[in-house]
Amino acid sequence: MNQSQKTGIQKEVSLTHLNTLGLHSVAPLFMNITSETQLIELNEKGFFSEKRPFVLGGGSNILLSSRLSVPVLKMSIPGMEMIDDDGKNVQIQVGAGENWHELVSFAVQNGLGGIENLALIPGTVGAAPIQNIGAYGVELEGLFLSLKAYDLKSSSFRTFSKSECQFGYRDSIFKRELKGQMVVTSVTLRLSKKDHIIHDSYSALRYYLTQNKIQNPGIEEIYQAVINIRQSKLPNPSDIGNAGSFFKNPVIKQKQYNELKDNWEGIPGYPNGPGWVKVPAAWLIEKAGWKGLRSGNVGTYKTQALVIVNHGGATGQEVLEFSKKIQKSVSEQFGIDLIPEVNIVH
Ligand code: EPU
Numbered sequence: 614m615n616q617s618q619k620t621g622i623q624k625e626v627s628l629t630h631l632n633t634l635g636l637h638s639v640a641p642l643f644m645n646i647t648s649e650t651q652l653i654e655l656n657e658k659g660f661f662s663e664k665r666p667f668v669l670g671g672g673s674n675i676l677l678s679s680r681l682s683v684p685v686l687k688m689s690i691p692g693m694e695m696i697d698d699d700g701k702n703v704q705i706q707v708g709a710g711e712n713w714h715e716l717v718s719f720a721v722q723n724g725l726g727g728i729e730n731l732a733l734i735p736g737t738v739g740a741a742p743i744q745n746i747g748a749y750g751v752e753l754e755g756l757f758l759s760l761k762a763y764d765l766k767s768s769s770f771r772t773f774s775k776s777e778c779q780f781g782y783r784d785s786i787f788k789r790e791l792k793g794q795m796v797v798t799s800v801t802l803r804l805s806k807k808d809h810i811i812h813d814s815y816s817a818l819r820y821y822l823t824q825n826k827i828q829n830p831g832i833e834e835i836y837q838a839v840i841n842i843r844q845s846k847l848p849n850p851s852d853i854g855n856a857g858s859f860f861k862n863p864v865i866k867q868k869q870y871n872e873l874k875d876n877w878e879g880i881p882g883y884p885n886g887p888g889w890v891k892v893p894a895a896w897l898i899e900k901a902g903w904k905g906l907r908s909g910n911v912g913t914y915k916t917q918a919l920v921i922v923n924h925g926g927a928t929g930q931e932v933l934e935f936s937k938k939i940q941k942s943v944s945e946q947f948g949i950d951l952i953p954e955v956n957i958v959h
Contacts, residue, residue: 635854709739
Protein backbone atom coordinates (compact mmCIF):
# COMPACT_ATOMS: atom_id res chain seq x y z
CA MET A 614 0.00 0.00 0.00
CA ASN A 615 1.49 3.37 -0.93
CA GLN A 616 1.32 6.45 1.27
CA SER A 617 -1.60 8.08 -0.47
CA GLN A 618 -3.74 4.94 -0.13
CA LYS A 619 -2.84 4.65 3.54
CA THR A 620 -3.66 8.25 4.43
CA GLY A 621 -6.62 8.54 2.08
CA ILE A 622 -5.14 11.46 0.19
CA GLN A 623 -6.90 12.03 -3.11
CA LYS A 624 -5.45 13.87 -6.07
CA GLU A 625 -7.08 16.31 -8.52
CA VAL A 626 -10.43 16.54 -6.73
CA SER A 627 -13.21 18.77 -8.05
CA LEU A 628 -14.57 21.19 -5.46
CA THR A 629 -17.46 22.39 -7.62
CA HIS A 630 -20.05 20.65 -5.45
CA LEU A 631 -18.24 21.56 -2.24
CA ASN A 632 -18.67 25.34 -2.46
CA THR A 633 -22.08 26.99 -2.35
CA LEU A 634 -21.18 29.54 -5.04
CA GLY A 635 -20.88 26.48 -7.29
CA LEU A 636 -17.55 27.67 -8.74
CA HIS A 637 -15.51 25.25 -10.74
CA SER A 638 -12.33 24.56 -8.81
CA VAL A 639 -9.80 21.75 -8.50
CA ALA A 640 -7.75 20.79 -5.44
CA PRO A 641 -4.39 19.21 -6.29
CA LEU A 642 -4.52 17.23 -3.04
CA PHE A 643 -7.62 16.51 -0.96
CA MET A 644 -8.15 14.76 2.34
CA ASN A 645 -11.41 14.06 4.12
CA ILE A 646 -10.84 14.46 7.88
CA THR A 647 -13.10 12.39 10.12
CA SER A 648 -11.04 12.23 13.32
CA GLU A 649 -8.46 14.19 15.30
CA THR A 650 -5.94 11.33 15.11
CA GLN A 651 -5.99 11.58 11.35
CA LEU A 652 -4.52 15.09 11.65
CA ILE A 653 -1.67 13.80 13.81
CA GLU A 654 -0.98 10.95 11.36
CA LEU A 655 -0.95 13.30 8.38
CA ASN A 656 1.42 15.63 10.17
CA GLU A 657 3.77 12.76 11.05
CA LYS A 658 3.85 11.81 7.38
CA GLY A 659 4.98 15.34 6.54
CA PHE A 660 1.74 16.24 4.81
CA PHE A 661 1.69 19.75 6.32
CA SER A 662 5.40 20.52 6.07
CA GLU A 663 5.52 21.97 2.54
CA LYS A 664 2.32 23.94 2.19
CA ARG A 665 -0.26 24.79 4.79
CA PRO A 666 -3.55 23.19 3.81
CA PHE A 667 -6.81 25.05 3.34
CA VAL A 668 -9.56 23.81 5.66
CA LEU A 669 -12.88 23.40 3.90
CA GLY A 670 -16.09 23.26 5.93
CA GLY A 671 -19.45 23.64 4.21
CA GLY A 672 -17.89 25.85 1.53
CA SER A 673 -20.53 28.50 2.14
CA ASN A 674 -18.31 31.52 2.71
CA ILE A 675 -15.55 31.10 0.15
CA LEU A 676 -14.59 32.23 -3.30
CA LEU A 677 -12.33 29.64 -4.91
CA SER A 678 -9.92 30.13 -7.78
CA SER A 679 -10.15 27.56 -10.56
CA ARG A 680 -7.10 25.66 -9.33
CA LEU A 681 -5.93 25.85 -5.73
CA SER A 682 -2.23 26.00 -4.99
CA VAL A 683 -2.61 24.34 -1.57
CA PRO A 684 -3.91 20.97 -0.32
CA VAL A 685 -7.47 20.84 0.97
CA LEU A 686 -8.61 19.33 4.26
CA LYS A 687 -12.34 18.68 4.16
CA MET A 688 -13.46 18.92 7.78
CA SER A 689 -15.90 16.07 8.50
CA ILE A 690 -15.33 15.28 12.20
CA PRO A 691 -18.74 14.22 13.57
CA GLY A 692 -20.22 14.10 17.06
CA MET A 693 -22.41 15.86 19.57
CA GLU A 694 -21.99 15.35 23.28
CA MET A 695 -23.62 16.94 26.35
CA ILE A 696 -20.68 17.52 28.63
CA ASP A 697 -22.47 19.41 31.40
CA ASP A 698 -26.01 20.02 32.66
CA ASP A 699 -26.68 22.18 35.70
CA GLY A 700 -30.45 22.09 35.33
CA LYS A 701 -30.57 25.57 33.81
CA ASN A 702 -27.94 25.37 31.07
CA VAL A 703 -26.19 22.62 29.16
CA GLN A 704 -22.76 22.56 27.60
CA ILE A 705 -22.67 20.78 24.30
CA GLN A 706 -19.48 19.79 22.50
CA VAL A 707 -19.93 19.44 18.74
CA GLY A 708 -17.62 18.03 16.08
CA ALA A 709 -16.37 20.63 13.60
CA GLY A 710 -17.76 18.70 10.63
CA GLU A 711 -21.38 18.73 11.83
CA ASN A 712 -23.84 20.80 9.82
CA TRP A 713 -24.67 24.07 11.58
CA HIS A 714 -28.39 24.16 10.79
CA GLU A 715 -28.83 20.53 11.90
CA LEU A 716 -27.32 21.51 15.25
CA VAL A 717 -29.73 24.45 15.54
CA SER A 718 -32.69 22.18 14.68
CA PHE A 719 -31.54 19.52 17.16
CA ALA A 720 -31.29 22.14 19.91
CA VAL A 721 -34.72 23.65 19.26
CA GLN A 722 -36.37 20.21 19.03
CA ASN A 723 -34.89 19.38 22.41
CA GLY A 724 -35.99 22.61 24.03
CA LEU A 725 -32.50 24.11 24.14
CA GLY A 726 -32.35 27.86 23.58
CA GLY A 727 -29.89 30.57 22.60
CA ILE A 728 -29.12 29.36 19.09
CA GLU A 729 -32.56 29.66 17.38
CA ASN A 730 -31.86 33.03 15.69
CA LEU A 731 -28.99 31.36 13.85
CA ALA A 732 -31.24 28.89 12.00
CA LEU A 733 -30.54 28.12 8.35
CA ILE A 734 -27.06 29.63 8.26
CA PRO A 735 -25.25 27.40 5.80
CA GLY A 736 -21.94 25.79 6.72
CA THR A 737 -20.35 23.66 9.38
CA VAL A 738 -19.96 24.01 13.14
CA GLY A 739 -16.18 24.33 12.85
CA ALA A 740 -16.46 27.31 10.51
CA ALA A 741 -18.91 29.18 12.75
CA PRO A 742 -16.30 30.70 15.12
CA ILE A 743 -13.89 31.69 12.32
CA GLN A 744 -16.15 34.52 11.26
CA ASN A 745 -18.29 34.67 14.42
CA ILE A 746 -21.47 33.95 12.46
CA GLY A 747 -24.44 36.11 13.27
CA ALA A 748 -28.00 36.83 12.22
CA TYR A 749 -31.17 38.49 13.52
CA GLY A 750 -29.59 40.03 16.59
CA VAL A 751 -27.50 37.07 17.79
CA GLU A 752 -23.85 36.27 17.21
CA LEU A 753 -22.07 33.00 17.90
CA GLU A 754 -19.96 34.59 20.65
CA GLY A 755 -23.12 34.92 22.78
CA LEU A 756 -23.33 31.14 23.22
CA PHE A 757 -19.72 30.19 22.64
CA LEU A 758 -17.66 28.64 25.46
CA SER A 759 -14.52 27.22 23.85
CA LEU A 760 -13.07 25.38 20.88
CA LYS A 761 -10.40 22.79 20.28
CA ALA A 762 -8.05 23.18 17.33
CA TYR A 763 -4.99 21.51 15.87
CA ASP A 764 -2.14 23.99 15.57
CA LEU A 765 -0.34 23.33 12.30
CA LYS A 766 2.66 25.37 13.49
CA SER A 767 3.36 23.61 16.79
CA SER A 768 1.77 20.27 15.72
CA SER A 769 -0.31 20.08 18.88
CA PHE A 770 -3.89 20.52 20.02
CA ARG A 771 -4.93 23.70 21.76
CA THR A 772 -8.08 24.88 23.51
CA PHE A 773 -9.25 28.46 22.96
CA SER A 774 -11.48 30.24 25.47
CA LYS A 775 -13.96 32.84 24.25
CA SER A 776 -11.65 35.77 25.02
CA GLU A 777 -8.74 34.05 23.26
CA CYS A 778 -10.83 33.88 20.07
CA GLN A 779 -11.00 37.72 20.05
CA PHE A 780 -14.40 37.77 18.42
CA GLY A 781 -15.58 40.85 16.55
CA TYR A 782 -18.23 41.58 13.92
CA ARG A 783 -17.78 38.66 11.45
CA ASP A 784 -14.26 38.40 12.79
CA SER A 785 -11.96 36.43 15.10
CA ILE A 786 -8.26 35.81 15.68
CA PHE A 787 -8.59 32.94 13.14
CA LYS A 788 -9.15 35.47 10.36
CA ARG A 789 -6.23 37.60 11.48
CA GLU A 790 -3.07 36.59 13.42
CA LEU A 791 -3.83 32.87 13.28
CA LYS A 792 -5.16 32.79 9.73
CA GLY A 793 -4.61 29.37 8.18
CA GLN A 794 -2.79 28.06 11.24
CA MET A 795 -5.54 26.36 13.24
CA VAL A 796 -7.73 23.45 12.24
CA VAL A 797 -10.82 23.66 14.46
CA THR A 798 -11.89 20.14 15.47
CA SER A 799 -14.71 20.81 17.97
CA VAL A 800 -16.72 23.67 19.41
CA THR A 801 -18.38 23.85 22.85
CA LEU A 802 -21.51 25.95 23.30
CA ARG A 803 -23.75 26.87 26.20
CA LEU A 804 -27.49 26.52 25.61
CA SER A 805 -30.34 27.27 27.99
CA LYS A 806 -32.75 24.53 29.20
CA LYS A 807 -35.29 26.96 30.69
CA ASP A 808 -35.95 30.68 31.16
CA HIS A 809 -34.74 31.21 27.59
CA ILE A 810 -33.68 34.72 26.65
CA ILE A 811 -35.64 35.62 23.53
CA HIS A 812 -33.96 37.95 21.00
CA ASP A 813 -36.78 39.44 18.96
CA SER A 814 -35.79 43.07 18.52
CA TYR A 815 -34.00 42.84 15.12
CA SER A 816 -36.25 44.91 12.87
CA ALA A 817 -36.97 42.28 10.20
CA LEU A 818 -37.80 39.74 12.89
CA ARG A 819 -40.01 42.18 14.83
CA TYR A 820 -41.85 43.02 11.62
CA TYR A 821 -42.45 39.35 10.82
CA LEU A 822 -43.73 38.58 14.33
CA THR A 823 -46.09 41.56 14.28
CA GLN A 824 -47.38 40.74 10.79
CA ASN A 825 -48.06 37.17 11.87
CA LYS A 826 -49.59 38.25 15.20
CA ILE A 827 -47.10 36.25 17.22
CA GLN A 828 -46.91 37.58 20.76
CA ASN A 829 -44.44 36.35 23.37
CA PRO A 830 -42.63 34.03 20.98
CA GLY A 831 -40.77 31.01 22.31
CA ILE A 832 -37.61 29.53 20.82
CA GLU A 833 -39.59 27.43 18.31
CA GLU A 834 -41.47 30.45 16.99
CA ILE A 835 -38.27 32.46 16.63
CA TYR A 836 -36.63 29.50 14.87
CA GLN A 837 -39.54 29.22 12.43
CA ALA A 838 -39.72 32.97 11.89
CA VAL A 839 -36.00 33.18 11.05
CA ILE A 840 -36.35 30.26 8.62
CA ASN A 841 -39.30 31.93 6.88
CA ILE A 842 -37.57 35.33 6.66
CA ARG A 843 -34.34 33.83 5.32
CA GLN A 844 -36.20 31.72 2.77
CA SER A 845 -38.10 34.75 1.53
CA LYS A 846 -35.00 36.95 1.14
CA LEU A 847 -31.93 34.83 0.65
CA PRO A 848 -31.33 32.47 -2.28
CA ASN A 849 -30.98 28.78 -1.51
CA PRO A 850 -27.53 27.69 -2.76
CA SER A 851 -29.02 24.47 -4.14
CA ASP A 852 -31.18 26.61 -6.47
CA ILE A 853 -28.69 29.38 -7.25
CA GLY A 854 -25.03 29.51 -6.28
CA ASN A 855 -24.18 32.10 -3.62
CA ALA A 856 -22.12 32.61 -0.47
CA GLY A 857 -24.56 34.71 1.58
CA SER A 858 -23.49 38.28 2.25
CA PHE A 859 -20.50 38.95 0.02
CA PHE A 860 -19.30 42.06 1.91
CA LYS A 861 -19.34 43.10 5.55
CA ASN A 862 -21.54 45.99 6.57
CA PRO A 863 -19.13 48.95 6.73
CA VAL A 864 -18.66 50.91 9.94
CA ILE A 865 -18.03 54.60 9.28
CA LYS A 866 -17.41 57.72 11.39
CA GLN A 867 -20.47 59.57 12.64
CA LYS A 868 -19.20 62.70 10.86
CA GLN A 869 -19.07 60.94 7.49
CA TYR A 870 -22.51 59.46 8.14
CA ASN A 871 -23.95 62.90 8.90
CA GLU A 872 -22.50 64.26 5.66
CA LEU A 873 -23.93 61.35 3.66
CA LYS A 874 -27.31 61.90 5.30
CA ASP A 875 -27.44 65.39 3.83
CA ASN A 876 -27.10 63.98 0.32
CA TRP A 877 -28.85 60.63 0.61
CA GLU A 878 -32.22 60.81 2.24
CA GLY A 879 -33.14 57.76 4.28
CA ILE A 880 -29.66 56.26 4.44
CA PRO A 881 -29.94 53.68 7.25
CA GLY A 882 -27.36 53.67 10.03
CA TYR A 883 -27.03 51.80 13.29
CA PRO A 884 -24.91 53.11 16.20
CA ASN A 885 -21.79 50.99 16.55
CA GLY A 886 -19.89 52.29 19.54
CA PRO A 887 -19.27 55.97 20.34
CA GLY A 888 -18.70 57.99 17.18
CA TRP A 889 -19.25 55.10 14.77
CA VAL A 890 -22.18 54.03 12.60
CA LYS A 891 -22.79 50.74 10.78
CA VAL A 892 -24.37 51.20 7.36
CA PRO A 893 -26.05 48.29 5.51
CA ALA A 894 -23.86 47.39 2.54
CA ALA A 895 -27.02 46.11 0.81
CA TRP A 896 -28.46 49.63 0.83
CA LEU A 897 -25.29 51.17 -0.62
CA ILE A 898 -25.09 48.53 -3.35
CA GLU A 899 -28.75 48.95 -4.19
CA LYS A 900 -28.50 52.76 -4.36
CA ALA A 901 -25.40 52.45 -6.54
CA GLY A 902 -27.67 50.65 -9.00
CA TRP A 903 -26.51 47.07 -8.65
CA LYS A 904 -29.53 45.32 -7.17
CA GLY A 905 -30.66 42.39 -9.30
CA LEU A 906 -28.13 43.36 -11.98
CA ARG A 907 -26.50 40.64 -14.05
CA SER A 908 -23.25 40.66 -15.94
CA GLY A 909 -22.46 37.44 -17.78
CA ASN A 910 -22.84 34.56 -15.35
CA VAL A 911 -22.67 36.72 -12.23
CA GLY A 912 -25.10 39.10 -10.57
CA THR A 913 -26.58 40.39 -7.33
CA TYR A 914 -29.69 38.72 -5.95
CA LYS A 915 -33.02 40.33 -6.74
CA THR A 916 -34.22 40.63 -3.14
CA GLN A 917 -30.86 41.09 -1.34
CA ALA A 918 -28.28 43.23 -3.08
CA LEU A 919 -25.51 42.09 -0.72
CA VAL A 920 -25.64 38.56 -2.09
CA ILE A 921 -23.64 37.85 -5.24
CA VAL A 922 -25.02 34.92 -7.21
CA ASN A 923 -23.65 32.54 -9.81
CA HIS A 924 -26.29 32.24 -12.53
CA GLY A 925 -24.45 29.16 -13.77
CA GLY A 926 -20.95 28.46 -14.99
CA ALA A 927 -19.24 31.47 -13.39
CA THR A 928 -15.56 31.27 -12.49
CA GLY A 929 -14.00 32.60 -9.29
CA GLN A 930 -12.25 35.22 -11.39
CA GLU A 931 -15.54 36.46 -12.84
CA VAL A 932 -17.11 36.74 -9.39
CA LEU A 933 -14.07 38.58 -8.09
CA GLU A 934 -14.09 41.04 -10.99
CA PHE A 935 -17.81 41.66 -10.54
CA SER A 936 -17.31 42.27 -6.81
CA LYS A 937 -14.51 44.74 -7.57
CA LYS A 938 -16.80 46.71 -9.87
CA ILE A 939 -19.32 46.97 -7.03
CA GLN A 940 -16.58 48.10 -4.64
CA LYS A 941 -15.41 50.77 -7.09
CA SER A 942 -18.90 52.05 -7.70
CA VAL A 943 -19.78 52.24 -3.98
CA SER A 944 -16.48 53.91 -3.24
CA GLU A 945 -17.04 56.52 -5.95
CA GLN A 946 -20.59 57.32 -4.89
CA PHE A 947 -20.32 57.15 -1.11
CA GLY A 948 -16.61 57.27 -0.30
CA ILE A 949 -17.00 53.95 1.53
CA ASP A 950 -14.75 50.94 0.99
CA LEU A 951 -16.57 47.62 1.11
CA ILE A 952 -14.59 44.73 2.56
CA PRO A 953 -15.40 41.19 1.43
CA GLU A 954 -16.93 38.96 4.07
CA VAL A 955 -16.20 35.85 2.02
CA ASN A 956 -12.81 34.25 2.22
CA ILE A 957 -10.94 34.42 -1.09
CA VAL A 958 -8.91 31.25 -1.59
CA HIS A 959 -6.21 30.77 -4.20
N1 EPU B 1 -31.33 46.57 2.40
C1 EPU B 1 -31.36 47.27 1.21
N2 EPU B 1 -31.39 46.57 0.04
C2 EPU B 1 -31.41 45.21 0.01
C3 EPU B 1 -31.43 44.50 1.23
C4 EPU B 1 -31.38 45.20 2.42
O1 EPU B 1 -31.35 48.48 1.17
O2 EPU B 1 -31.41 44.64 -1.10
C5 EPU B 1 -31.20 47.35 3.66
C6 EPU B 1 -32.47 47.56 4.41
O3 EPU B 1 -32.44 48.85 4.91
C7 EPU B 1 -32.35 46.60 5.58
C8 EPU B 1 -30.87 46.58 5.80
O4 EPU B 1 -30.30 46.71 4.51
O5 EPU B 1 -33.03 47.07 6.68
C9 EPU B 1 -30.36 45.31 6.45
O6 EPU B 1 -30.73 44.20 5.65
P1 EPU B 1 -30.83 42.73 6.26
O7 EPU B 1 -31.66 42.73 7.49
O8 EPU B 1 -31.22 41.81 5.14
O9 EPU B 1 -29.37 42.42 6.76
P2 EPU B 1 -27.91 42.67 6.17
O10 EPU B 1 -27.27 43.71 7.01
O11 EPU B 1 -27.92 42.89 4.69
C10 EPU B 1 -26.88 40.95 7.83
C11 EPU B 1 -25.91 39.81 7.73
C12 EPU B 1 -26.63 38.56 7.22
C13 EPU B 1 -27.77 38.23 8.16
C14 EPU B 1 -28.72 39.42 8.23
C15 EPU B 1 -29.82 39.20 9.24
C16 EPU B 1 -23.75 40.83 7.32
C17 EPU B 1 -22.66 41.09 6.34
N3 EPU B 1 -24.81 40.17 6.87
O12 EPU B 1 -27.25 41.26 6.49
O13 EPU B 1 -25.70 37.50 7.25
O14 EPU B 1 -28.47 37.06 7.72
O15 EPU B 1 -27.98 40.59 8.65
O16 EPU B 1 -29.30 39.29 10.52
O17 EPU B 1 -23.62 41.23 8.49
C18 EPU B 1 -24.07 36.37 5.95
O18 EPU B 1 -23.25 36.75 6.78
O19 EPU B 1 -23.74 35.66 4.97
C19 EPU B 1 -25.46 36.76 6.11
C20 EPU B 1 -26.40 36.42 5.23
